[in-house]
Amino acid sequence: MEAREYVWKGAIPLQIQLHESEVTALPPPPPLLVSHRINPLIFFFHCFCFEFGRETLISPNVRASQILAPRIGYLPLLIPRVKPHFGGALPPGADTVWFDYNGLPLKWFIPTGVLFDLLCPEPKRPWNLTVHFRGYPSNILVPCEGEDGVKWSFINSLKEAAYIINGNCKNVMNMSQSDQSELWQSVMNGDLEAYQQVSLKLKFGVLEDEYIVKKNSISLRSKESSADTDMAGQAKTGRIPVRLYVCGATEDFDELEDAPEIDNWDKISYINRPVEVHKEEGKYFTLGDAVKALLPAIFTDKSFIDEDVSKTEVEDDKNAPCVSQGDNQDVSGSAEDRTEKNCEAVEPLFSSNTAELKLLRIHGIEPQLEIPFSWVVNNLMHPEHFLHICVFLKVARANHR
Amino acid sequence: MSGVAGDGTLAPSDFRVAAVAFAERWKSAVSALPPWSWIPRPKHPWLSNEVDGYLALENACLLGSSEENRVGCCGGSEEPNCSGDDEPVDDATLVQSSRDDVHYYDFHIIYDSSYRVPVLYFRAYCGDGRTLLLNEFEGDLPADSSEALVKSKWTFITQEEHPYLNRPWYKLHPCGTSECIKLLFQSDALIRTTSGAAELYLLSWFSVVGRMVGLGIPYEMMKCENNT
Numbered sequence: 304m305e306a307r308e309y310v311w312k313g314a315i316p317l318q319i320q321l322h323e324s325e326v327t328a329l330p331p332p333p334p335l336l337v338s339h340r341i342n343p344l345i346f347f348f349h350c351f352c353f354e355f356g357r358e359t360l361i362s363p364n365v366r367a368s369q370i371l372a373p374r375i376g377y378l379p380l381l382i383p384r385v386k387p388h389f390g391g392a393l394p395p396g397a398d399t400v401w402f403d404y405n406g407l408p409l410k411w412f413i414p415t416g417v418l419f420d421l422l423c424p425e426p427k428r429p430w431n432l433t434v435h436f437r438g439y440p441s442n443i444l445v446p447c448e449g450e451d452g453v454k455w456s457f458i459n460s461l462k463e464a465a466y467i468i469n470g471n472c473k474n475v476m477n478m479s480q481s482d483q484s485e486l487w488q489s490v491m492n493g494d495l496e497a498y499q500q501v502s503l504k505l506k507f508g509v510l511e512d513e514y515i516v517k518k519n520s521i522s523l524r525s526k527e528s529s530a531d532t533d534m535a536g537q538a539k540t541g542r543i544p545v546r547l548y549v550c551g552a553t554e555d556f557d558e559l560e561d562a563p564e565i566d567n568w569d570k571i572s573y574i575n576r577p578v579e580v581h582k583e584e585g586k587y588f589t590l591g592d593a594v595k596a597l598l599p600a601i602f603t604d605k606s607f608i609d610e611d612v613s614k615t616e617v618e619d620d621k622n623a624p625c626v627s628q629g630d631n632q633d634v635s636g637s638a639e640d641r642t643e644k645n646c647e648a649v650e651p652l653f654s655s656n657t658a659e660l661k662l663l664r665i666h667g668i669e670p671q672l673e674i675p676f677s678w679v680v681n682n683l684m685h686p687e688h689f690l691h692i693c694v695f696l697k698v699a700r701a702n703h704r
Numbered sequence: 705m706s707g708v709a710g711d712g713t714l715a716p717s718d719f720r721v722a723a724v725a726f727a728e729r730w731k732s733a734v735s736a737l738p739p740w741s742w743i744p745r746p747k748h749p750w751l752s753n754e755v756d757g758y759l760a761l762e763n764a765c766l767l768g769s770s771e772e773n774r775v776g777c778c779g780g781s782e783e784p785n786c787s788g789d790d791e792p793v794d795d796a797t798l799v800q801s802s803r804d805d806v807h808y809y810d811f812h813i814i815y816d817s818s819y820r821v822p823v824l825y826f827r828a829y830c831g832d833g834r835t836l837l838l839n840e841f842e843g844d845l846p847a848d849s850s851e852a853l854v855k856s857k858w859t860f861i862t863q864e865e866h867p868y869l870n871r872p873w874y875k876l877h878p879c880g881t882s883e884c885i886k887l888l889f890q891s892d893a894l895i896r897t898t899s900g901a902a903e904l905y906l907l908s909w910f911s912v913v914g915r916m917v918g919l920g921i922p923y924e925m926m927k928c929e930n931n932t
Contacts, residue, residue: 410865442835445865445872459862463818470711544818550747568870572751575867576817598751658748698748 306682309665311495313374315419317381318429319402320367321389325437360502369429374416374666375685377453377507378402378409378432380491385434399439401447402432407566408440411447412456420664420693421571427561454487455645457687464544464688465507467577474505490686498686507688541581543680544689547574549596551658561688562662562695572597580676590663590679591672594694600657601696662695712886713820716755718902723759723813723822723888725903726910733925738764740813745868758868759813764919765806806831811919813910814867821885821907824913825866825873838863838874846918876913885909 368388374383382400402409404422409432413421419430437445447453478486482501489498549572552563565571578593595601623630663669667684684690714722720742727740744757810826826845828836838861866873888908911921 412865441872442872445863467818549751572748573867574751600751 308495310683311373311493311498313416313666314371315374315415316369316429317372318367318369318431318644319381319434320431321392322403322433322435325355325394325435326392361616372415373412374419374494375490376415376458377411377413378415379411379447380450381454382449386436386512389434389436389696392608393436396437398436399446401439401444402433403435404430404432405564405566407568408444410444410568411453412445412595416666416692417548417691417693420667421550422565422696424562424664426667450491457487457490458483460687460689465505467542467544468507468688470683474507478505502686511527541674542577543580543593544684545574545578545597546577546691546696547576547594548572548692549574549598549694549696550662551696553698555697559662578676584620587675588677589672590670593676593679594660594663594672594692598658598660598694598696599658602657609675658696658698660694661697662693664693665691712883712889714815714902714905715820716815716817718905719755719815719822720757720901722906725900726906727759729903729907729925732923738762743812755815755817758815760810761812762810764809764811805843807836809917811917812866812873813906822875822909824917826875826917827871827873827924835872844918846915874930876916884912 305415354524368385370381370384372378379400384400386400401411404418407422409418423430450453458475462475465475467470482504485497487500488494489501494661548668550565550570554561563570574597576597577704578596580588580593582588609686663672670679670683680690723740724742727742730737731739738761738856740759740761742757744759745755808829808831810827810829813822814825815821816823828841830836860877861874862877863872865871885905885908889905907921907925910919914921
């Protein structure tokens with residue numbers, strides 16, 4: 304699968320600086336400069352092609368390390384490559400490593416590519432991070448016990464994904480030590496082939512690629528995940544593991560550089576909830592459908608244009624903005640709000656209950672919402688079988704209307 | 705149709721109903737312990753929440769140095785309303801002690817959308833607010849919990865990020881919950897479909913899980929009321 308190969312090879316150029324309070328060597332030796340070339344990421348939906356093949360001048364007083372970080376990897380795994388560059392400058396004592404971006408401590412259990420897509424809506428190359436070897440903010444950040452800690456977190460997420468898809472974690476719990484080790488190594492090394500070999504044994508099942516299935520074929524998918532089956536290779540369940548990171552801004556933005564800066568994790572709503580896939584006759588379940596399942600109150604300012612599918616613009620707008628749940632405490636959800644929704648809105652309809660989708664990113668690309676969700680899942684999921692999606696919304700101010 | 709699923713999981717719509725009922729029962733049966741309250745999740749109108757909050761019991765205190773693990777009621781103020789004498793089968797005792805010895809606990813019962821079960825999160829801290837690490841409060845836990853902890857470090861009590869609060873909390877791993885509940889409900893299939901099934905689910909779940917962290921359920925709470 305071509306797309307999966309590109310996903311596994313995707314990387315972020317990082318420039319990592321040691322926090323100034325931890326520099327003890329004087330004067331700091333010249334920074335480490337390495338030039339890299341990245342394979343272009345070419346998708347036939349949206350192109351996001353970039354190169355980084357030049358040397359970067361840094362101020363001579365700044366110690367920095369430049370490395371390529373795999374998108375599907377995790378920051379703590381970079382430490383063995385980063386530390387030697389700073390080793391001589393560190394104060395004495397034990398290391399407790401953590402990273403920050405513009406002062407925001409980075410959650411190490413979120414894949415590097417996702418952190419980048421979320422915190423750098425206008426992609427910066429290189430991405431400037433600060434590394435700390437002391438002073439772990441353990442009141443804010445879950446402790447990380449090195450590679451083992453990251454591996455445990457990965458396996459745990461894999462178990463969760465297995466439970467969501469299969470209704471039980473047996474396939475992961477029953478993995479042999481050597482299989483588990485091989486799987487983890489393949490992730491650390493970015494070795495897709497090795498990963499696929501081990502992963503086949505896990506029998507997760509593939510979400511049926513809807514765009515190659517004829518419309519009148521019988522759906523193998525049931526709406527509810529039935530409990531006791533752990534059948535191999537069949538798309539039998541409607542639950543897909545998704546992790547959604549939502550950033551809402553009250554100011555509208557059309558340029559990425561004006562997208563809101565995140566200086567606090569409380570500004571991000573993290574939704575770790577499976578998407579239930581519902582298949583209707585003659586239609587396929589799209590990425591947009593999946594996002595709306597998780598965020599029913601959002602809408603886009605573009606209409607859905609889909610030649611293959613019979614749903615009309617009018618029909619789609621009827622489904623789009625909706626008020627929040629009935630027992631909601633902050634908004635009355637009055638009848639007026641509901642009747643205000645109209646179809647064929649050229650202008651986005653905007654009430655305090657709704658939000659406009661400005662940007663959706665997966666692995667650094669912005670897939671069109673009409674793409675079959677099955678394709679997105681099968682090709683863009685991370686190795687632990689979760690699909691991570693970053694979403695930027697324009698929301699109403701508190702006193703709007 | 706509300707009720708408990710045959711696979712031991714709880715539907716999201718039932719969680720809130722069950723949680724509120726659980727809190728009510730607790731309040732009437734367990735006056736010497738802090739009450740549970742429903743905390744609405746910080747909510748934006750544009751977020752769809754299957755479950756829009758969680759149950760919290762906060763500022764429960766445990767004496768770090770006592771031999772018996774007792775959970776008592778200690779508010780921030782010196783309220784003398786925690787007399788344990790008249791309470792039947794209640795585990796609460798309040799003993800004055802120096803600040804340093806006292807460990808405080810916050811417990812949150814949060815619904816897990818992936819496993820479709822409630823999960824217990826908790827945090828331990830001392831008088832000055834400093835969060836305690838596992839090795840500092842391990843002694844507070846019932847003996848068999850500590851043992852299980854030692855045997856399977858990675859799968860029993862783990863430190864993870866609180867789903868809503870962006871802070872590290874401790875969590876009892878939910879992986880085996882549905883199996884456990886399934887067994888509890890197996891003996892009487894009819895129970896699953898009664899109107900109080902979700903509430904019974906939460907009570908049963910808590911009777912197992914709460915025990916692991918020293919929170920017992922008094923007998924009164926488990927009394928079955930057929931007409932509810």
